[in-house]
Each structure stands twice: as structure tokens, then as C-alpha cells.
Amino acid sequence: MALEKHPEDPTHVDASPSSTTTAPPLANAQSLHTSSDENKAAPSSSPFSGFKSSFGGLDSGSGSGSAARSSRPPHSGGGSSLFSGSYGGAGSPGIDAARQYNANRRTSVSAESLNPANFSGASIEAPTCNLTPEQLERLNKSVAKNFLFNNLDEDSLHRVLGALHEKRVKKGEVIIKQGDEGDYFYVVEKGSVQYIVNDEVVGKAGPGASFGELALMYNAPRAATVTALEDSVLWALDRVTFRRILLDKTASKRKMYGEFLKDVPILSTLDTYQLSKLADALSSETYETGQVVIKEGDVGDKFYIVENGNASVTKNGEGKVQDLTKGSYFGEVALLNDLPRQATVTAETKLRVVCLDKAGFQRLLGSVVDVLKAHDPTQH
Numbered sequence: 390m391a392l393e394k395h396p397e398d399p400t401h402v403d404a405s406p407s408s409t410t411t412a413p414p415l416a417n418a419q420s421l422h423t424s425s426d427e428n429k430a431a432p433s434s435s436p437f438s439g440f441k442s443s444f445g446g447l448d449s450g451s452g453s454g455s456a457a458r459s460s461r462p463p464h465s466g467g468g469s470s471l472f473s474g475s476y477g478g479a480g481s482p483g484i485d486a487a488r489q490y491n492a493n494r495r496t497s498v499s500a501e502s503l504n505p506a507n508f509s510g511a512s513i514e515a516p517t518c519n520l521t522p523e524q525l526e527r528l529n530k531s532v533a534k535n536f537l538f539n540n541l542d543e544d545s546l547h548r549v550l551g552a553l554h555e556k557r558v559k560k561g562e563v564i565i566k567q568g569d570e571g572d573y574f575y576v577v578e579k580g581s582v583q584y585i586v587n588d589e590v591v592g593k594a595g596p597g598a599s600f601g602e603l604a605l606m607y608n609a610p611r612a613a614t615v616t617a618l619e620d621s622v623l624w625a626l627d628r629v630t631f632r633r634i635l636l637d638k639t640a641s642k643r644k645m646y647g648e649f650l651k652d653v654p655i656l657s658t659l660d661t662y663q664l665s666k667l668a669d670a671l672s673s674e675t676y677e678t679g680q681v682v683i684k685e686g687d688v689g690d691k692f693y694i695v696e697n698g699n700a701s702v703t704k705n706g707e708g709k710v711q712d713l714t715k716g717s718y719f720g721e722v723a724l725l726n727d728l729p730r731q732a733t734v735t736a737e738t739k740l741r742v743v744c745l746d747k748a749g750f751q752r753l754l755g756s757v758v759d760v761l762k763a764h765d766p767t768q769h
């Protein structure tokens with residue numbers, strides 16, 4: 390059964406697309422956009438170059454991350470990443486845009502779940518919410534763990550819960566058709582879907598993944614067709630609620646982290662769409678000079694990339710083993726091997742890092758995890 394389109398026009402909501410969103414990560418974004426402001430938001434390439442991995446890990450060798458990306462053919466190796474034409478740049482339209490997006494797209498779920506302590510049973514059953522207790526329980530166990538719903542204030546969360554509709558789809562059913570107008574944003578509770586752009590399968594996603602945000606964020610036609618790979622349970626959020634509650638946060642995170650992430654060498658196998666999903670799941674932390682970020686022997690639950698500043702890696706009995714600068718990563722060993730932290734990382738200057746929790750690390754980094762494993766210093 391097709392979902393009805395929401396009667397409200399999204400341009401009437403408080404957040405106007407040109408003021409709150411950046412261009413979508415599409416090579417053919419120009420063809421999709423009417424707002425010149427959105428096109429102006431296309432980032433230029435960053436001069437960041439060189440890469441020092443932590444714990445004696447990977448060294449990118451020649452060139453910057455973006456150079457490596459643009460020389461890599463679509464769908465080569467662990468994933469396609471042609472950044473030269475992305476984010477509304479001058480790339481070729483049509484199938485090239487599709488190829489920019491992903492082989493190996495990974496689903497996206499944060500480890501953090503909705504904290505039930507913040508949402509008493511009574512408040513969850515607010516009058517605006519038409520969900521049954523059974524549906525609420527399922528939501529709390531699954532969909533509410535989606536990073537997009539984390540950190541919502543209580544009121545916003547209730548509005549989202551009140552607006553979510555359960556949608557059951559059969560294997561093979563078309564949930565979204567490329568080129569259509571956007572009506573709903575979806576989160577997968579159970580089952581799996583595949584993404585098809587110009588008749589080419591570009592990715593798959595399972596429980597916890599979300600999709601359908603691009604058309605709602607940018608008032609653009611659907612960028613991909615999404616079909617159910619098996620009988621699946623989805624939750625649909627209408628575009629007005631999406632734009633009112635989730636748009637600002639999603640757009641600002643993608644804008645804030647997009648430029649930085651595309652030049653991080655270790656992420657070079659991720660395509661534009663995967664980087665957007667990664668941005669959704671990141672948070673930033675800052676440390677003063679001398680502060681310890683992770684301590685050898687501690688239990689580790691986060692992966693880090695240096696956004697700004699310098700840090701040192703030290704090991705008991707060995708002293709300093711590594712310097713970390715912008716784009717360096719650390720914290721991967723504990724997540725890869727379920728080991729305690731193998732070294733201490735200390736801020737040498739004021740330090741800003743982006744962090745990804747363990748679930749996000751496993752689900753969103755995909756091909757990157759293989760590279761990290763190959764360079765895991767504890768295995769050499």
C-alpha cells in the first residue's frame with residue numbers, strides 16, 4: 390500500500406532549504422537544484438595532505454586523500470569514491486552520480502540507544518502518539534537507536550514518535566522510486582533494502598539504516614530507487630516532521646563534517662553518500678593541552694579522528710610511539726580486537742577530535758575496517 394503524501398508543503402516549514410542545508414552530495418546536484426545558494430555551498434577541495442596513522446598504522450604515501458579518490462575508478466576495490474564532482478560540483482550527471490555513491494554502503498546505527506530513563510512510560514504514551522505499547526517497545530529496541538533520533542529533546546522525540554508510521558513491505562516491493570517527489574523518510578526495523586540508481590544496484594542496508602532523507606532535505610527528486618530485498622518492517626516519517634525536527638541537525642552535521650571527512654585519507658574508500666551517513670553519526674570532543682584522551686589499559690568504546698591540533702601516543706615502558714595530527718586516527722585497536730586500550734593518547738595542543746561509537750564504527754566504516762585491520766599494530 391502506498392503511503393499518502395503529506396498535505397503540507399515543506400517549503401512552509403520554519404527551516405528554509407537554502408538557509409539551513411547545503412547542496413546534496415550528488416555529482417548531478419546542479420540538475421536537481423533550483424537554489425543558487427545551495428550550489429554555492431559546494432565545497433572546494435581542502436589542502437589537507439599527508440597522513441599519519443596512529444599506533445604505527447597506515448601511511449597513505451603519495452598524495453592527499455582527495456587526490457587518491459579522484460584517481461580511483463568507480464567501484465574499484467573496496468568502494469567507489471569520485472570526489473571530484475561531488476557535492477554539487479561539476480561532475481557528469483546521471484549514472485556517474487550514481488556511481489559516486491556507493492558500492493559497499495553500510496547501514497547506520499549508533500550504539501547509543503534511546504535512554505528510557507528520559508522517557509517515562511507515561512510521557513511516551515502522550516496523546517499525540519498513536520502507537521501501541523507493542524510498537525513503542527519495538528521502536529525503543531530498534532529504530533530509536535538510530536543516531537538521528539539520539540539527542541533529541543523530549544518534546545521533539547515525542548513529536549517524532551507521534552508521527553512515525555509502521556510500514557510493512559513485501560520482498561520486491563518498491564518503497565521509493567528514483568525521480569519521484571520525496572514524501573517520507575524511512576528507518577529499517579527489520580529486513581533489508583537495496584538502493585538502485587539508474588538501474589544499477591549501488592547499495593544495501595539492513596536494520597537500523599535510514600534512507601529517503603535526500604529528497605526531503607534538498608527538495609530534490611528521489612536520487613535512488615529503494616526496494617525491499619525481503620519482507621521488511623519500516624518506520625516512515627513524513628517530510629514535514631522530518632524537516633521540522635531532523636533537518637537542521639542532519640544538514641548542519643553533514644555540512645560541518647563533510648569538508649573534513651572527504652580529506653581524511655583513511656576514509657578514502659568511502660563514497661560521498663557513505664561519508665554523509667558517517668557525518669550523521671559523529672560527535673566532536675575537545676581537549677586542552679596535556680589532557681588525556683584515552684588511557685592505556687582502559688576499556689575502549691570509541692574511534693577517533695583528529696580534527697584539529699596535535700596529540701601524542703605513548704606506551705608504558707616505551708615512551709612516545711607516534712605523533713598525531715589532523716586526519717590521524719586512533720582508538721581503532723580496542724574496537725577491532727575487543728582489547729583494552731593499547732596506548733595512551735594525550736593532547737599536545739588544544740585538540741579537537743571527532744568520535745564514532747563502536748556500533749557506528751562497525752556499521753559505517755565498512756571497507757575502512759578492512760584497511761584498519763590490515764594495519765593493526767597489535768597483529769604485526
Ligand SMILES: Nc1ncnc2c1ncn2[C@@H]1O[C@@H]2COP(=O)(O)O[C@H]2[C@H]1O
Nearest residue numbers: 490491584600601602603604611612613
Ligand atoms: N548511492 C545513493 N545515491 C542516492 N541515494 C542513495 C544512495 N544510496 C542510498 N540512497 C538513499 O536512497 C534514497 C532515495 O530517496 P532520497 O533521494 O530521498 O534519499 C536517498 C538515500 O537516502
